[in-house]
Amino acid sequence: MEKLDEKSGATLVALPPVMSAHGVRRSFGAVHAVVDANLEVAPGTVTALIGPNGCGKTTLMLMLAGLLLPDDGEISVGGADPRKDSAAVRNAIGWMPDQLGAWDNLTCLQTLTLVGRAYRLPKAVARERGAEVLGTVHLSEFADRPARVLSRGQKQRLSLARALMNDPQVLMLDEPANGLDPRSRVELRQLVRGFAAQGRAVLVSSHVLSELDEMVDEAVFMSKGKTLGADTDAMVADARTRYRIESLDDSVLRDAFAHWDMPFEEVDGGLVIRAQNKEHAASILEALVKGGAKVHRFGPFGSALEQTYMAMNEERR
Amino acid sequence: MTTTAERATPTTSAAPRGNPWWPSWRGVGLVTRIELTRRRPTTKGYIFYGILVAAILGLGILVAALAPPGKTSTPMELVLILVLGAGLLIAPSLSSTSINGDSSEGVLAPMQMTRLTAGDLALGKLLASWLFAVAVLITTTPLLVYAFSRSGWHWYELIAVLGAILFAVLTFTAIGLAWSALAARAVASVSLAHLTTGFLVLGTLVIYAFAMPLVSENVTVTDRYVDYGTLTPDEQEAYEAGELDYSTVQCTEQTYETSVVHTDTIAWLLLLNPVVVIGEAAPVVNPNTYEEDDRAAPGAFALMHQAVGGAQLGSQGAPLGYDECGDPNSQAWSDQWDQQQEEQALFPRNPWLGLALQAVLLVGAMGIVIRRLRVPYKKLRAGTRVA
Ligand SMILES: Nc1ncnc2c1ncn2[C@@H]1O[C@H](COP(=O)(O)OP(=O)(O)O)[C@@H](O)[C@H]1O
Ligand SMILES: [Mg+2]
Numbered sequence: 001m002e003k004l005d006e007k008s009g010a011t012l013v014a015l016p017p018v019m020s021a022h023g024v025r026r027s028f029g030a031v032h033a034v035v036d037a038n039l040e041v042a043p044g045t046v047t048a049l050i051g052p053n054g055c056g057k058t059t060l061m062l063m064l065a066g067l068l069l070p071d072d073g074e075i076s077v078g079g080a081d082p083r084k085d086s087a088a089v090r091n092a093i094g095w096m097p098d099q100l101g102a103w104d105n106l107t108c109l110q111t112l113t114l115v116g117r118a119y120r121l122p123k124a125v126a127r128e129r130g131a132e133v134l135g136t137v138h139l140s141e142f143a144d145r146p147a148r149v150l151s152r153g154q155k156q157r158l159s160l161a162r163a164l165m166n167d168p169q170v171l172m173l174d175e176p177a178n179g180l181d182p183r184s185r186v187e188l189r190q191l192v193r194g195f196a197a198q199g200r201a202v203l204v205s206s207h208v209l210s211e212l213d214e215m216v217d218e219a220v221f222m223s224k225g226k227t228l229g230a231d232t233d234a235m236v237a238d239a240r241t242r243y244r245i246e247s248l249d250d251s252v253l254r255d256a257f258a259h260w261d262m263p264f265e266e267v268d269g270g271l272v273i274r275a276q277n278k279e280h281a282a283s284i285l286e287a288l289v290k291g292g293a294k295v296h297r298f299g300p301f302g303s304a305l306e307q308t309y310m311a312m313n314e315e316r317r
Numbered sequence: 318m319t320t321t322a323e324r325a326t327p328t329t330s331a332a333p334r335g336n337p338w339w340p341s342w343r344g345v346g347l348v349t350r351i352e353l354t355r356r357r358p359t360t361k362g363y364i365f366y367g368i369l370v371a372a373i374l375g376l377g378i379l380v381a382a383l384a385p386p387g388k389t390s391t392p393m394e395l396v397l398i399l400v401l402g403a404g405l406l407i408a409p410s411l412s413s414t415s416i417n418g419d420s421s422e423g424v425l426a427p428m429q430m431t432r433l434t435a436g437d438l439a440l441g442k443l444l445a446s447w448l449f450a451v452a453v454l455i456t457t458t459p460l461l462v463y464a465f466s467r468s469g470w471h472w473y474e475l476i477a478v479l480g481a482i483l484f485a486v487l488t489f490t491a492i493g494l495a496w497s498a499l500a501a502r503a504v505a506s507v508s509l510a511h512l513t514t515g516f517l518v519l520g521t522l523v524i525y526a527f528a529m530p531l532v533s534e535n536v537t538v539t540d541r542y543v544d545y546g547t548l549t550p551d552e553q554e555a556y557e558a559g560e561l562d563y564s565t566v567q568c569t570e571q572t573y574e575t576s577v578v579h580t581d582t583i584a585w586l587l588l589l590n591p592v593v594v595i596g597e598a599a600p601v602v603n604p605n606t607y608e609e610d611d612r613a614a615p616g617a618f619a620l621m622h623q624a625v626g627g628a629q630l631g632s633q634g635a636p637l638g639y640d641e642c643g644d645p646n647s648q649a650w651s652d653q654w655d656q657q658q659e660e661q662a663l664f665p666r667n668p669w670l671g672l673a674l675q676a677v678l679l680v681g682a683m684g685i686v687i688r689r690l691r692v693p694y695k696k697l698r699a700g701t702r703v704a
Binding site: 028063065068080083085086087090092095097100101102103104106110117118119120159162166174 | 333335337343356357429430431432695704
């Protein structure tokens with residue numbers, strides 16, 4: 001898609017998307033859950049799927065995962081079409097559903113060992129990998145406790161561990177941050193980034209937008225079953241250029257900007273300007289300080305994704 | 318991107334092609350193990366299990382103790398019927414929540430994402446539920462061995478009946494599983510599973526009873542008896558003393574209408590009944606010669622076989638009338654009765670129709686289950702989500 005080419009063209013020419021959807025549609029009776037979804041996920045990147053409740057994120061993920069047949073449209077995962085080579089698609093994907101479910105009677109390690117064996121790993125290998133993955137999600141001390149005693153956040157992490165068992169090419173996380181404590185969220189972010197750094201792709205849907213900001217390379221916004229294309233990409237790009245400046249005396253800033261003929265917005269307790277890139281921002285700050293402004297805060301203005309999300313101006317379902 | 322290349326080659330075997338559904342030994346075994354471990358009975362479950370087995374054993378021992386010494390097949394037949402009943406209750410109850418229950422708990426879809434095929438999941442779940450019923454049979458083994466030693470059955474006959482029982486339980490377990498694949502809610506699938514069992518066990522009998530009037534035919538029966546009014550006083554005296562020479566007196570005839578039921582045309586309804594199938598799989602006992610044959614007196618199964626045999630024979634023409642003049646002691650009537658009894662009891666065993674029905678139901682139910690478990694889903698169970 002255009003947006004990907006535009007943003008980081010260099011890497012993308014070398015790496016075709018590992019997962020793509022074009023014109024995907026799916027309805028449940030009279031409910032049109034996904035109307036027109038287009039997205040591409042490149043290896044080594046983290047892509048966010050963002051949209052209000054009921055906009056079709058889960059439905060789209062199910063179709064990408066090879067669990068649900070699209071009514072129309074083309075999907076490809078690792079070169080396989082879920083319509084024909086559905087087993088290959090499922091095998092390439094680690095999927096963490098938004099519905100938490102675990103086998104109550106089994107311990108965490110037993111659960112993961114059995115899942116590993118379901119992926120046709122030999123018993124010993126499955127057990128070893130289960131223990132390793134439990135370590136990755138920081139559940140090692142719960143290895144021998146039954147899943148039913150886990151808290152919500154721990155179950156969430158067990159579910160993530162299950163998604164990692166088959167060493168997938170593509171990781172799909174459906175609202176993974178729900179119910180996680182701040183520390184686990186940071187760990188999730190590190191895990192996701194680490195995963196992408198190994199050259200694998202991640203698609204993550206979430207509502208915790210400020211979290212996503214630091215974790216994702218690409219964002220696909222969805223509304224009423226449609227993925228929003230270039231418009232929202234431009235909005236995200238624009239939002240990323242906005243810097244908020246707070247100083248002890250804003251009039252100095254206003255004068256400086258008027259002098260440089262630089263547009264700015266007034267917000268609560270500060271000013272917002274646009275900087276084309278980091279270097280530009282640094283030079284603005286340098287000039288301001290040299291000019292005598294007592295700047296005590298200078299940084300990106302809020303979450304780019306959140307701003308875009310709010311600006312999308314589409315009502316919830 | 319060097320890491321991609323360097324990444325340890327995936328430990329999973331080569332990428333699968335297409336979207337296979339067929340079961341493998343390994344997959345079925347794994348699913349069975351998972352199901353058995355996670356549905357391991359709770360304390361309450363074990364108590365229920367204990368009570369059930371104790372009830373079966375208690376009843377069996379009681380009947381064995383009360384039975385007159387010598388050969389009797391009744392205790393064994395009782396245990397077998399109770400095992401069948403327990404199996405038909407337990408296994409379908411478990412299987413009929415196995416798929417929709419898993420789906421609402423959120424553990425079905427993650428399984429479908431693995432390399433397990435729809436066939437693996439279907440057969441594994443079937444086997445696991447079925448094995449819980451087999452466990453009941455196994456716990457009653459000591460009593461069964463004792464009861465068998467008194468039953469006059471041959472071991473291969475017991476094996477055949479046990480096979481028929483386990484097959485019936487397997488079939489109804491599969492039907493329960495199919496309902497659980499079709500219905501969204503567990504309440505619905507459990508009741509539908511038990512309704513199906515009830516329909517085949519009781520419904521066939523009810524339909525049989527209601528079908529009887531449709532195949533009945535009116536026939537005329539002629540009774541002959543001495544016309545008391547025409548006898549001389551001497552003859553009347555002799556008649557009352559039972560010394561009358563019937564050849565010298567005048568007899569009157571009276572005819573009346575009665576109906577006979579041609580049950581042979583509807584006996585197949587009985588043969589579809591799973592309990593009848595068990596009876597038909599049991600050995601035939603000759604009611605007149607069982608002692609010489611080294612058998613126990615006809616027990617419940619033999620009597621059931623005789624009743625079903627009678628139904629298959631049907632009524633052959635009008636019944637014999639009462640003939641006081643020609644046959645004052647009703648010898649012919651009694652002979653005919655004995656002959657009929659033997660003919661019915663020795664009627665060839667016919668479990669095949671019922672077994673064929675069960676096989677069709679088993680295969681059909683598993684077909685539904687496998688089709689319903691295959692992903693990607695085209696259609697979902699009404700009112701459910703994948704996840
Ligand atoms: N199995 C289903 N049957 C009927 N409607 C469904 C089903 N799954 C999803 N929907 C509907 O489709 C829409 C999109 O759902 P979903 O993809 O779960 O949204 P999201 O994950 O973005 O919150 C919702 O309106 C939802 O009610
Ligand atoms: Mg969702």
